[in-house]
Amino acid sequence: MRIKVGLIGFGRMGRCYLKEMQKSGRWDVLYICDVDADSRELAKRLSPESKIIENEQAIFEDERVQVVGLFALADSRKEQIEKAIQSGKHIISEKPVADTIDKEWEVVDLTENGENLSTVNLYLRNSWYHQAIRQFIAQGEIGELAILRICHMTPGLAPGEGHEYEGPAFHDCGMHYVDLARWYAGCEYKTWHAQGINMWNYKEPWWIQCHGTFQNGIVFDITQGFVYGQLSKDQTHNSYVDIIGTKGIARMTHDFKTAVVDLHGVHHTHHIEKPFGDKNIDVLCDLFADSVQTGIRNPQLPLIRDSAVASEYAWEFLRDAHTHDLPAIGELKILEQIRERRKNMKNGYGLLPK
Known part of the structure; x- marks a missing residue:
């Protein structure tokens, strides 16, 4: 049925x-x-x-x-x-x-x-690449997980293009990476320090780097911003996860078409390339359909609580950035040029629906 x-x-x-x-x-x-x-x-x-x-x-x-x-x-x-x-x-x-x-x-x-039954679309948890990395870590191949490094910088949505109810870029998009780090660490955040910059003299930082620790001693740094070459002739991006253990490492990069995973463990080395999978909504829908039909919630499904925790820490990291020196570089007229260019773009990042 x-x-x-x-x-x-x-x-x-x-x-x-x-x-x-x-x-x-x-x-x-x-x-x-x-x-x-x-x-x-x-x-x-x-x-x-x-x-x-x-x-x-x-x-x-x-x-x-x-x-x-x-x-x-x-x-x-x-x-x-x-x-x-x-x-x-x-x-x-x-x-x-x-x-x-x-x-x-x-x-x-x-x-x-x-x-x-309820779930929320924290799509990175449903990606094949993070599932593969977590399995590799669980096998003890990298020793004890020690350092989590996550970066996601694209041209992406410019200020004023859809963040009215979800907050600045580090909350709207960045909360996915705040959740991802917590998911890998299997623990709650303990300390943090966030540095931002008000690109184009916009009122909110559109780039933030936050580093700190989890309660179990794992350290992290998260870098997120939609500031990566907004007016460059040929747009590009920089997105990766770099996980360092006491014995080995696991890392991932992607180009929004193909994800590449490199696993360097004490017994095994793997290089895996597969289609990126975009938002992995097919996986989420299948897991939820299984849960509805069986009446048993699939444990792989993100909880509403997971979303609230990630949202709360993303807001907290944003607030922390505001307590430090928050330089403003560029002018609002550059932001107007970015918005005008994006109105007519047919290929690019985070394009608005017509």
Whole structure:
């Protein structure tokens, strides 16, 4: 039996979920909801068998709907999660699960005290490359994990292009890497120091590097920013994970098409290249479908709590950056040039939907 689902929010992520659900054959998309008329028209073309609606209430009132997918803006999610729990529906949510950290922790309480299954899209946990690295570490090949180095710098979204409800770049995107480090460490953060820079004289740092320790002694550094050659003729990026143990290392790089993993352990050396996998929504949807059909939550699924913890620390690291010297380099007119260029770009990073 296919799982009946209603999707709320049909922007970029909502469309990604629809595509993977249609491809898998395990889902019956009964509803697609969006307040934007153009998005509803697109939904009609892409999923003619679905009921396309403007008012989300119909999804929560339809007893046939087993799962709701929450892909609209973050300020809508707490209320939608409350409705889902009240109507007995399982939940797949984008991150963050609310627009303020206080509301996120309220959502954690709601979901943990209810009987509904819930998960959030912390997509790096579902990637084949991080799963392979974690397995290699668990086999003892690199000895004790000691140092976590994570970097993700792209041209990406410029300020003002979609961060209104998810915060500056280090929260909107960077919380994925805050979660990833915590997932590898298997422990909570203990100390940190963050340094940022207000590129183009924008009011918030669009690049931050944070380093510190976990409670078990593992050290980390996380670098994230959408400042990497925004106006360069040919855009590029720099994204890697570099994990150092007492005996060996594991590392990963990617070009958004192919991920490359190098594992150098005490007994084995591996070089693996496979397709990158993008947001790994197919994996998330399959794990959640398995959980709904069996009634047993797959332990690989991220918890709502994981999202709230990552969000809270990402905000904390941002606040810490504001307590130190925060230089401003560049001028706002350069940012205007970046925004104008991105309006017409057909190939690039983090392009806005037309």
